[in-house]
Structure formats: C-alpha cells, structure tokens
Amino acid sequence: MAEALNGLKRTNMCGDLRESHISNTITVMGWVQRKRNLGGLVFIDLRDRTGILQLVFGEEINKEAFEKADKVKPEYCLAVTGELVKRQSPNENLPTGLVEVKGENIKILSESETPPIYIKEGLDAAENIRLKYRYLDLRRPDMQKIFMIRSKTTKVVRDFLDENGFLEIETPMLTKSTPEGARDYLVPSRNYPGMFYALPQSPQLFKQLLMVSGYDKYFQLARCFRDEDLRANRQPEFTQIDIEMSFVEEDDVMAINEALIKKVFKEVVNEDVKLPIRRMKYKEAMSKYGSDKPDIRFGMEINDITSVVKDSEFVVFKSAIENGGSVRAIKVENAADMGRKKLDKFGEFVKTYRAKGLAWIACKEDGIKSPMAKFFNEQQMQEILDKVEAKTGDLVLIVADKDSITLQSLGALRLHVAKELEILKDNKEFNFVWITEFPLFDYSEEENRYIAAHHPFTMPMDEDLQYLESDPGRVRAKAYDIVLNGEELGGGSIRIHSSELQETMLKVLGFTQEKAWERFGFLLEAFKFGPPPHGGLAFGLDRMIMFLAGTDNIKDVIAFPKNQNAYCPMSEAPNMVDDKQLKELGITKAEVK
C-alpha cells in the first residue's frame, strides 16, 4: 500500500520544530525510526535529514490515522499532518524533545522490508554489507552528518576563493596518458581504434596552461584518478581542491591557502587556526621526526647521539658509524617500567623498517637497566642520557644504522609508541605545519635514475639551480606541503615557466628530447609565448573532510566508494560488456591464462 502526495506539501523539517511552533498545523515527511503502542496510544519517532520528531496517534485524536499508524514498521516512509503540541513527557536528549505532533492524518508513502542494516547512530555492520546496501548505510544520521559537512566545506571553499578573485574552470576528464606518475585509468577511443584517453591524475598541465592563458587565479574541485593497489585510505577516484595563481612566489601561495584553511576550520567546525602556520624545512622534519609529514602534537623527537657513542665498544653502534651511518634515539617520558615483552615488540616493529634491532635504556628508580649496559661505562651512559635529556622514569629507544634507516624506523616507532601509550587519546588539536625546501628529486634504486619528488614541473630553488645537471640530489625545490596531525593535507609548488629549464628538468629525469616533446610538447610550446611566473597547491578534499568529520575511514566521506579491489558491491561495477562494444573500440579481451 503506497499513497501519493496528491498535492500535500511539507510545512517543516522534523528536526526544526520547537516550542515556538506550538499550535501550528504542520506536515512532516520522513522515515519511521521506531513505533511503540503504549496505553492505547501509538508513538512514532519520525526521522528526516534534520533530526527526529515524535508523533502521537490516538483513537480520540483521529481513529483512522491511529489505526493506520499502528500498522507501520521501521523505515516506512510517511507524511503526517497534525497540530504541534507540548509533549507530555519531555525528552531532553532530543532538540525537538519538548514538542510532538498530534497525528490527524497519515499517508504511508511507501512500505519497507526489514533493513539489513540497523539505521541509527554508530556503526554496527560489516563493511561489505554497508557497501552492498550503501543506500541504507547512507541513511544513518552519522553518515548524513558527514555529507552535510562535505557539502558545507565545498561551499565555504568556493565562497572564499570566489571572494579572492579565483575563477572556477573545468578541465577535461578525457586526457592524454602521461608517464611520471601513478598508473593511469585508460579509456579506449572509438574514433581512433587502438588509441586511448587517460583519466586525469590531476589537472596539473591544464591549470598551468590556464595561467599561460592569463586566467590569473584558477581553482577547481577536480575529480582525479589513480589505478593503484588500494591502501586503507586510498580510493580509485578522489577529489582535490586544485588551485593555481600567476605572478606569485612561495609566500603568496602559502598565505592565501593558510587563510583558506582558517576559514574552513572556523566555518565548518568552529576551530580557530592561528596564522601564520608554523614552517619547518624538510631537513628538520626528517632529522627530528623521521618523516616529511611529522605529527608535532607531541614531542619525542629523534636525537642524533652518534657523537657521544662514537667511542664505545658496542659493535652494533661501531659498525653503523663506520659504515657512514648514525646512532639515533627517542626518549619516552615516564615509560621506564615498560615490560620486556613490549620492548621486544618495538624491536620487531623497527625491523619492518629494515633496522637491525632496537637498543634501549630504562632510567628506573633503582638505577639504569639496559641490555647494552655492559658496553658502556657510567660516564658514557650518562652522556647518552644527557644528550636526550632523559630523567629518572624515562625510557630511551635507540637505532643504529644508515641514516635513512635510523630516521625512518625511529620516525615510525615514535608514532607507534605514541599510539600504544595513547598519548593523543583526548587530543582534539588541529596542528598544522608547512614543510618546505623539499628535495627536487628522489633517487630510485629500482629504476637506477632520479625521479621527480613532487612532479616534473616544480621549480628548483634559485641557489641550487647550478647543480641541476651536475648534482641533482642536492637540488631543493620551491615546493611546500601542508601537514595536519601527521597527515599530508595538501601540497604544491612554484612551477617552471621556461621552456629551456623544463627541457633540462626532463633531461635529468631521463627523457630524450624527442620523448620530452612527444609527451609534453604542448607545454614546452606554450612556454614560448610569454608564460607568467606561477604556482599553486592542491588539497586532498576527502582527507580534509575526514579531519572535519572526525573519521579515519575514507569510505565514510565518499558517497559511493569502491572496496579494496576497486569494486562496487552495490552496483556491481566493473562488469562485463557486449563484445559488440569492444569491437567498436578496436580491442579484444586477452586470453585468460
């Protein structure tokens, strides 16, 4: 039994009704959260996007409505009309808890089977069920809240950028496959059988061309695609707030984006972000936190203790130092009593980062305990503790190895220990930091060549330009990342805007001139016609929403996400297509081996 609206209009949303509306005749429409029959009255909690409202039906109010109301079940979709009255037994937990509707008329707009997901706050179903019945999962109030936050955030972002003279310009989705990035999603062309478009990994080249075209300030909330194996917080398609500006240097780009962040966090979650946001050079981030996206909400920084242990006879330290490596330590306050079992686990943990092992010193009340104590005299031991400023009660954790390994493993251990000890448990802080002066290149052992650390269009720092061809590894970039609580929220750079420099850059990356022009000819050509200096930044919108909504699962902030295999259990995409379709595209399925 489903009834039509037949001209019936909703007067109010459920969650908006208050005592000031009392004695109005109102019509609300929504879903049955629950129904109870108590003492000859039927009570229905009706839910819409804005909240829950109690409806009451009785024989004395309206017999027909009462009888119909008594038949409804959870998730039936209803339209109910009646007078708003003061509620007999107020519910202080509900914003509408002082009022209720006396149900004089009820329409059952549609019925519902028992849903496979319980529609209420809080998760209660396995992920595959949530994804299969996504339309029901999305009906849960906490999910609805997330998408209201998402919609509001994009509104605030657009308002801010518009006020600051940015134009939103759409760039193509059917683009050219380019190397030097993640794996592209391809789209076969029907007009050119055997040729392919690629879905964009970012609008990078198009936004730079818009600067060449004089658009001055561009932005776009751009869908981007990467066909990578999905880690926990990756999705095949994601959205970035993509920004580019002309006639600017690093400070200009960072300033406008700081102001954007301040605005968003204030408007969406009423959080005051203090400007300017702290800046930290890449080198400092690596040496103190072993990471280019340091979580600086807590200390436990990495200390280089090489100089104080360099004369010890401890062979582990000695050989690391002799091989050009270092000995580094973190101090964990008030953790001297940590059990042996946990310490062994930390040892296993750093091994996953290729460290050979973990040394430790526990500064207990009754003296120092350490498996390496026998290799150090009292003075040497004290020097180590002084270097890391350890006091009685503290624990020191030490790794000796190549620099890259000591830093990376201790950086990871630092986060791991903080999590184990629940250091950030009640921390509600949003702690931002800019990381600057990134290296322009990373050296790929695998490919035996330099690869672009950011992307091949990033401008080198002026003072390092001279080393671009002679010593690429020491060249720093005009690049900056914005990091929030240890996660990269966005990043950008000043771009190369010279055809010659861009060609040199591609040469260092191993492109022949021919290959460079084949792939990027339109950019190199464009730079011949008065390109302005320009730069920009892109924020990961999905990650920003995760912070604003307080979830650590990217699937919670994307309405219809894919699972770990890039599959949609709801719509069953990808699926088989007709051979006729493939024939038109000039492709065939390879034999499955």
Added chain:
Amino acid sequence: MAEALNGLKRTNMCGDLRESHISNTITVMGWVQRKRNLGGLVFIDLRDRTGILQLVFGEEINKEAFEKADKVKPEYCLAVTGELVKRQSPNENLPTGLVEVKGENIKILSESETPPIYIKEGLDAAENIRLKYRYLDLRRPDMQKIFMIRSKTTKVVRDFLDENGFLEIETPMLTKSTPEGARDYLVPSRNYPGMFYALPQSPQLFKQLLMVSGYDKYFQLARCFRDEDLRANRQPEFTQIDIEMSFVEEDDVMAINEALIKKVFKEVVNEDVKLPIRRMKYKEAMSKYGSDKPDIRFGMEINDITSVVKDSEFVVFKSAIENGGSVRAIKVENAADMGRKKLDKFGEFVKTYRAKGLAWIACKEDGIKSPMAKFFNEQQMQEILDKVEAKTGDLVLIVADKDSITLQSLGALRLHVAKELEILKDNKEFNFVWITEFPLFDYSEEENRYIAAHHPFTMPMDEDLQYLESDPGRVRAKAYDIVLNGEELGGGSIRIHSSELQETMLKVLGFTQEKAWERFGFLLEAFKFGPPPHGGLAFGLDRMIMFLAGTDNIKDVIAFPKNQNAYCPMSEAPNMVDDKQLKELGITKAEVK
C-alpha cells in the same frame, strides 16, 4: 632574458585603475597588447584578465626602463611599477582611458615568439589552429569573458541551491555500464581483467539512491560522458546541473527551477525572467510548432487545413488524407513576393524531412498565385486563406503527408524561413517555455519495440497508468523540459519509486525479469526500503553558458574541448599507450583490417 619577481608584489589589476588612483605608485603585471614608439616615448598597452592599461616610458621618466620597454614585443609578460598619472590624450573607448602609468621600473618576466593567433577581440583563426594553440586562443579577451561568465554562473547556481537547502554530493565516475542510453565510454579494470567500468552518462541512479537515503535535496555540477558521433553542438564530455528532490510533485520541481533560472539570468546578464514560465503540453507544441522544443519568439504556427481541403480534387492532398495523413500550412506574413527560386529551395528543404513536396499560395496585390490554383475554385481557396488567416501580401506554405511528416517538416521549415527572413535578427529576448505531458515511450521502428522517451525511471501520469502494458503508446509521463528560444535547456521528471512499477516499466521496454535485475537490481532492491516520492531535473550547463555568453559554438564555453573526432589537437589525446599497460588490463588491440 627572463627576470624573477624577487618579492615584487602586484598592487592592482590593469582594468581596475581609475582617476581615483592617481598619484599612487602602482605595480601591474600582464601581457603586451601593443607597443608604439612615438616622439621619443614608448607606449605599451598592458593587458590582464580585467582589461587594458596604458604605460608610458621615457628617457626623462627612467632611462633604463625606457630602453628596456623599447625592446618588448607583443605578448611579452611584464611587471611594471610607476606612478599613476592623468593621461595626456584620453581614450574614451577604454575604461582606464583617463589614466596611465609612468613606467619607472620594468621587469620582463618572459619573452614571446610571435603568436600564431592574433590575441584580440573577435575570431580570426581557423578552428584547428584555435584548438591546437588553445592556450593562446583562451588568452583572447572575449574567451576570457566567457569563462568569467561560466565561473560566475556556477557560483550563482550553487549559492541559490545552498540557500534552498540542497546538498552538493559527488557521485562516482567509475560506474556500471547500463543499456537504454547513448554509447558508454568504457574503462578497463585491472583487478578484474576483461571487465569494464563505464563513465556516467548522468548520475541518474545515484541521485535517486540518495533520495532513498534521505538526503532530501541533492545537486551536483556533474561531468557526464557520451560516446556519440559529434554533431555541431555536442562534446564527448559535458556538464550538467543535476538536481533531485524528495517529497515533491511536478509543480514543486518546476517552481524551484524557475526561481533558479530567474536568479541566474538576473545575476549574470541582468535579464528579468517573468515567472511563472509559460507551460505548453507536448501535444500543443507538436501541433503548433512541429517540435517538442518550440521557438515561440515568433508566430508562424502550423495550421491543420485538412478539413477545408478534404473535398478538393488535388491528388496530393487527397491521397495524403486517404492514407490517414493531414494537410497543414504555415503563413509567412508579407512574403507573397518571394521569388520562385527561393520557393523551390524551400521545397527541397522539406524533402530532407521526407515530405514529398511543398505547395504554396502567394496572396499578391494583383490576386492569388499558386501552382495548385487550378485544383481549387475561388471559394475553396478562400477557405484555406481564412483558415490560416492570410491577408494580402502573405505567403502560405503547405505540406500534405502522414502527420509525423507534415508536422516535422513544417516545424523545421518554420525555423528555416525565420532564419532566411532574419525575423529574429535583432531579437534579444530570452523566451522560456515548459513542455509537459510528454509521451512516456517512443516507438522504435528500427528495434521494433518501445523505448523510453525520457529514461526508464520516469513516472507515468496517474490517469494513464492503466494503459502501461496494454497500450504503451498512449501513456504520458510526469516529465517536463524547459526550452529556451527553441533549444532544450534542461529536462526532468517525477521518478518511479515502486519496485513493482519499475519492474513493469522495464518489462514494457523488453527486459526479461532476469535482465532487469542484472542491470538495475540495486535500484529495484533499494525501492523495497521505504523510498520517498522524488523527482528532479538536469540543466545542460554548457548550453546555458552559450545563451548567457551569446555564442552558438559549444567549443567556446569549454576550456579544452575536443574536435569533431573527439580528438584534442593541443595535447594529442587520445594517444598510443604501452602494451605493458594493456596487458595489465587484460585487453589487446584488435587487428586493424
């Protein structure tokens, strides 16, 4: 020679400077529109997104700057600092024409080769050149104006919908290939070799599911894709303003979208659209204008003259009527003197619409002229003229054939004649009309079955539901299109929200139950859980911008469009990809025959 900004900041945009800024030291940055050396002074017109500003350099102002300025060429990118002064010889055609900058410092930020496209107002290059050097084409002020209009329009749309409680929610691009539409663009899956995603033709099913999920009011500026052979105003990817609402009927959807249109046209082009917008039933549109998107800025309606000619001996009319067809006419005012050659061309024109020929009557001062005069006596002739209300000086054009042919050919002829006679030449009107009560199905002679006229999710009109299976051809839909000056600007419908009715609909369209569930199972399943009544509408954003910007070429409103072969002459997409990439996707290129 390219100089760096080195901390130099722009103080103003070129086009903003007025007499009130005089004696300020300002720094502007932009491109050289032209340079002249007159009487020992160098004048440069500098252009940015906002307009043009004159700069003057002289030995007495600053010798070094003067010498540098004398070397610049068109499209060099400059930064110039100096005092703003009153201009010696004002230029009244320029908003900044009363002022100029005394150039005290000039930086050449980058040089330019002679551009292959002349950068100024008005088109002057072949389309393939414009597309190849799109970044230069986009630098032309009239193109920049279009993208400023586009950015503003989307801002106004979003502001309006936000104010009215709509949430912007992103739906996936990697979706499921579904039938009953245009050809899909496919994306091969790496995780499931041999299977494919499809790029969305519209977010239709996702937005309906969001209604099932209780989001109540949704919108999205959604990129959509259709792999069709490209007609003049089609692009493989396009953007639609996609809107869906719950708990509504036709009038509700039409009302909010009228208000949206009013707002957009007011804010963007200062045009007052009078509400409510006129409504016309599909049947009336077809019989009066031979089109479901009638241009009602002018009359020249189609008249059915079957009844007055049914007794004539003119065999062309007679046989058409005997075969169940009709005789219809349009009256062209003051066109009785049209030459024979033109009338013959009109005859050829209607033949392209499968009409067998065109009859005509010219009401000249000296009497009636008509090739068919001999078949009609004076009274019969007068009856025809009375029926179409023709006066002396008018021309009557007549087609006799099957209804579908008389209507379609006269509808097209009506537009053709209006164009030939330049009836709309100086017409600046925006003439909107809603078309309602569309047929739910079209009969496809080709496929020998009914196909969905709108899409398979459209709700039939209540009074026609009874004929859904017995006589699909007579069922009208709860669908509505909004037509502007003879172009479809948008369209939508109230949707089916019952699993049973949706299954019946798919059955009428020729789906077996198995096939229906395979393709649309998730929608049919979702409708089991209290779906709300819902409906929506989508506007073609690109077409809306064409109207607002006054261009009839869709390529003018898309920043990086494709050509007629869905190819991008600038980036050279699509292109070849490595066989390694294809291998990972489980596809191979078919042999080229």
